Amino acid sequence: MIVDNALYHEGVRVPLDDGDPSLGHARVPCGRGDFQWVGLHDPTDEELQQIATTFDLHPLAVEDAGDSHQRPKVERYGDTLFLVLKTLWYVDEDDAVETGEINLFIGPDFVITVRHGQGINLGTARRDLEQRAQVLEHGPMAVMYAICDRVVDEYEKVGASLEIDVDEVEESVFSPARTDDSVRIYTLKREIAEVRRAVMPLREPMRRFASAELSGIDEQTATYFRDVSDHLHRVSEVIDNLDVLLSTAFDAHLARISVQQNEDMRKISAGAALIVVPTLIAGIYGMNFDQMPELHWTYGYPFAIALMVGVSSVLLWFFKKSGWL
Amino acid sequence: MIVDNALYHEGVRVPLDDGDPSLGHARVPCGRGDFQWVGLHDPTDEELQQIATTFDLHPLAVEDAGDSHQRPKVERYGDTLFLVLKTLWYVDEDDAVETGEINLFIGPDFVITVRHGQGINLGTARRDLEQRAQVLEHGPMAVMYAICDRVVDEYEKVGASLEIDVDEVEESVFSPARTDDSVRIYTLKREIAEVRRAVMPLREPMRRFASAELSGIDEQTATYFRDVSDHLHRVSEVIDNLDVLLSTAFDAHLARISVQQNEDMRKISAGAALIVVPTLIAGIYGMNFDQMPELHWTYGYPFAIALMVGVSSVLLWFFKKSGWL
């Protein structure tokens, strides 16, 4: 679906009849420095094809834009730049990271954004940008920067949410309670891998944008991409750190299982001792010797019971004192 | 065996008497832009030798083409390019990845394909290509692209099948049932290593094709190889991710074995307590003291049994309440 379509002249939106869907497929004649921005959301193949014909996009890029399972990348087809970005957001209810996709075609006088799935709201992004004519003036590259910046900002939020999750895991691992944290750690590692796959492939192209190695990016825009690149580095550092922490937490989890097993084993053995020792005493007084003086004592029975309790108490005291329990 | 042999003139197949096997060994005179495509399947050394003589192929490349245990590679011998590709396919019955091999000789006016084992059907690939004269027009490089594309598509299918397998393992590891997943994880890791050995060595040459660093590849063909290269990256990312997931799943498997052992140990100790405590009681009433009032009670025996059941019930309740069970 074509969700928005407008011409920007000197950074200001020029009213187009957005209501007319046929317009989406038409190319508005652009003056020098002007550019057209067409926004699509989950487009059908036909819509995409029409846009491709209108703006003369490369078939391979169009094919990629129609598919929502691309890896993030930046490719140049002639004087058009094609960007695939993964959008990430954190769903609190199920502690999961969800992914969507944004495809950008950046031409000399047009921007085409194709959004798959949920995630970042490009409509809001566009309206924010329209408030800042001095940014929009810089043309399509400014739009690209604005979207990258927003996407990466979302990455940082996801990173922060994952940090909270890892803190929770950490607390759970080191809590005295018996916890089986392996599922949680596994799931978090999986989420982190997903974030990494969104973040890592962008680092190299953003670095190239930042160092103005690509034609079409001037020194000033490059400075802004340096900022995006810096944020990407920050996210990937956070993510890497969380991954390492989780591995360490997992190892600690393993160690604690062993320690607990050891403690349990000692508790069990102590408990067993408290039963089998009296059983031995009972066995002794159950022997059938003719001559067993205790058997004939008036208080022989209470004495035997007292002996059992006494020996067990001594054992318990001994276990505690010696550090066995 | 020579399975097919044809001349392509302006992208259109020129009928040759394929029935005549001797023709396979003859070089058809090519006009400018035309090329000959000879397809071989598990050729004998003699067939290969004759082809080599006809098309003047380098002996080292021919030797490699005759052996089906090469690693994937791209080599240049004069103006002929020699490609070794591993074909992969997933056999559902035994959850295994099978490998075959395709060797390509790409000359200025000929293509020779040598297939070992099963895997991708080059016959179908050829027929598909023959439908698209505008691709075939680009000559031998287009054939090379078409085959690489198809091979890499198969890699992606294998990757998808392995993803399903890993999901199953994951489910099994975290299921409450006692499972011994180590064999499955080991086997999957082995398969993944096999895929990696097919995929990894291709990445560098495909990147070079994609950036048109090799002579004989024009800008437009390079764009298509960029697509292949991109798919290769996707496969290798999927594979790497699965490998890491499996390692993590294995660690979780280890942790769960320990946790289960701990739980078993506690179950066993609780069960033992339910037996040894009554045994102690029975032992006490088996003692031979003269003075044991309970022994002479009318309901002494039922009382003793009730005592045993009662103490065991209390123990059981205590174990449950304290979280031991």
Place this chain on the structure above:
Amino acid sequence: MIVDNALYHEGVRVPLDDGDPSLGHARVPCGRGDFQWVGLHDPTDEELQQIATTFDLHPLAVEDAGDSHQRPKVERYGDTLFLVLKTLWYVDEDDAVETGEINLFIGPDFVITVRHGQGINLGTARRDLEQRAQVLEHGPMAVMYAICDRVVDEYEKVGASLEIDVDEVEESVFSPARTDDSVRIYTLKREIAEVRRAVMPLREPMRRFASAELSGIDEQTATYFRDVSDHLHRVSEVIDNLDVLLSTAFDAHLARISVQQNEDMRKISAGAALIVVPTLIAGIYGMNFDQMPELHWTYGYPFAIALMVGVSSVLLWFFKKSGWL
């Protein structure tokens, strides 16, 4: 807050009326070789904005300088260098590494230092520098060197404190006492990761300063940065080494838990044998056979007790001798 503001002429502080806060925002006219140094501590956004306007700083750098969660970096905006440094210090009470941040703007004739949080005392650093006119003469770069040097010195102190902590952990792991060192190891690994995030990103820019690759750094200043770079390497080596040692210590910890469990199990089994064997003997003499001569011996009972003690003693001796205990 503006904490200090002065002009340096030929390495000597020129008295300015620091008491007048408005002066902080004014640029003092500089002669050739002179420079102005403004020191800020936890500035408000307005203060930062005024300074930015006065010294014509790039908005992105100013934004970063206002935020205390940057990663260490060096960026060039026109002829101004922007540095973010993490300050680290070790808090003995809770064995933790704390972090602060220093931002530096190094222009051709000015230095602006922005400190967030505690950590290194820039006031003292400035007063020390003012004693060494021959250093200050070298201008803003000398100030940058002096601050980097001081920050990295602190890193080394933190590294030394962590070394002591790791030594303690090591001792605890290999002590015969039962210790649960996994929490301690985990926490230390976390601290080390924090130090690494402060140290690593600085290595590359310092190396570049040291090799005088950046304009504005002469051969002589470069030599001094080589010293800083060398110290950074030393810190990162110490940190890496500690990390590896902790991992090895953790593995050893795991091994020792297992060994201890094994020893405990053998102790338990030996203890059990000392009880169940006499129980068997008691059971035998509790049998009701008509013909059991021992039962009628005068010293049958003492004999049975002696038998129990004797067998247990033999068992104990056997366990010790055979290495079971």
Place this chain on the structure above:
Amino acid sequence: MIVDNALYHEGVRVPLDDGDPSLGHARVPCGRGDFQWVGLHDPTDEELQQIATTFDLHPLAVEDAGDSHQRPKVERYGDTLFLVLKTLWYVDEDDAVETGEINLFIGPDFVITVRHGQGINLGTARRDLEQRAQVLEHGPMAVMYAICDRVVDEYEKVGASLEIDVDEVEESVFSPARTDDSVRIYTLKREIAEVRRAVMPLREPMRRFASAELSGIDEQTATYFRDVSDHLHRVSEVIDNLDVLLSTAFDAHLARISVQQNEDMRKISAGAALIVVPTLIAGIYGMNFDQMPELHWTYGYPFAIALMVGVSSVLLWFFKKSGWL
């Protein structure tokens, strides 16, 4: 010992009086394109010294050639190339990889081969080469190629033998039998490390030979070295793969030990239950209550025995049904 010494003229061996040992030390005048090949086996220092003087070899290279504990390397001394190759072979009897060493001096008109220990038979290699005059014609470089090719072929055979060993380990690890595979895995990892140390340092020089970067290697010889380089890559891939497989197999081994321990523990506990429950019953009927009707039944005793057997049977059935056994 000088084992062979000959002059090659246009690829053909020129008969020299090999019987005369003094000849070994003499330099035979070479025509254009001719070269002399001296073969030494475990030479004494004096022999080596004489050869060094005759052919004007660099003292450092000669020192290395006399010592059989060098790492593989290629070094250039003036117009002489000095190669150290490790020879590897697999000894079936003790599943071990043995190493020898070959040193080559390749001058413009001479080849000196120094073999230490067993391994590849250079005599056979020489005789094989003498059959192929068209190869020998290419001079000393052809000899170097032939030897490298043969050495690397041996590496591949060793790799194949190790693959069989790893398959055996794999089978043993996953067999239901209790096996202690850690020694075997450790030993294999050690062997693999040894192969790696022979293979890895050769990869870079062979790549350089293959890309004709070294003077003295023409395009055609380079093609042959590309083949050697390719085989080296194959070996190193095999070796790396085996190493990873062994690590995974080891992890699986650990997991299976735990699983077996768990199963054993459950078997033991079930066995114990089958004994202690009847013991409890016996204890009950061993109590001395006045009123125990069963004691006076005619078939009381068989009833008790039947009860014991019955309860044990029920327990056994229950353990099996619930999956405990």
Place this chain on the structure above:
Amino acid sequence: MIVDNALYHEGVRVPLDDGDPSLGHARVPCGRGDFQWVGLHDPTDEELQQIATTFDLHPLAVEDAGDSHQRPKVERYGDTLFLVLKTLWYVDEDDAVETGEINLFIGPDFVITVRHGQGINLGTARRDLEQRAQVLEHGPMAVMYAICDRVVDEYEKVGASLEIDVDEVEESVFSPARTDDSVRIYTLKREIAEVRRAVMPLREPMRRFASAELSGIDEQTATYFRDVSDHLHRVSEVIDNLDVLLSTAFDAHLARISVQQNEDMRKISAGAALIVVPTLIAGIYGMNFDQMPELHWTYGYPFAIALMVGVSSVLLWFFKKSGWL
């Protein structure tokens, strides 16, 4: 302390009055090709300062030379080269690697050696060198080579000693005896890390010396440094290999602990069975049923005992046969 001071003219020591300590601080006028060599051992700051003034050394290098906790490095200050080398030696008594430090200042016509701690004996090194005028003739670079060579030789000896230690650990891990090898493995890993820190930072500068990239090193001297560089590589390979072996040995150690625990558990359970089964039999004949024919048999008691022994023997035979023991 100044331990030696001499002038070398054409490789020959020119007698100076070494007894006069003031001479140490004086610069002896050097002719073309001559150089002065001053040797210091644990110098005071004043001694170092005087030398620095006499030979015009850079203050940062002098500061480093006074401190014995530097990392190995090579730095150029003007036309003076500054080297920091770690000396290593193995102390047999406590299986530990000790470290010392040597600092070298190599000027165009002087060498200053500063030794901290024990380790290599520079006095002997000097006397050895003085025997070889043809080496000393090459000037200060020859001295640098000779010292580097000697230091690296010591590294190789340390490596060899560590190899013996690792062999011992290996033997201990795989011996049937119960050993707790984790302390030993940990300590060895620590020593290896120490060696690595001495060796690794030297590899890059030695490589640069070997390829004559540094001015002041001619082709011939470079060849000698190539030898040193080669030895360094050998040491670092040995060290890396030992590290990997130790990790694998540690894993094997863990596996064997588990295997032993399992075996112990089975021994314990078998032992328990041999006791509890007779106890059950005793319990049965301790029951008080009126009708128990065996009780009245003349040989009932011996029969019961025989039954106990018989059942236990059968059990023992069964455990052995089934592989449980």
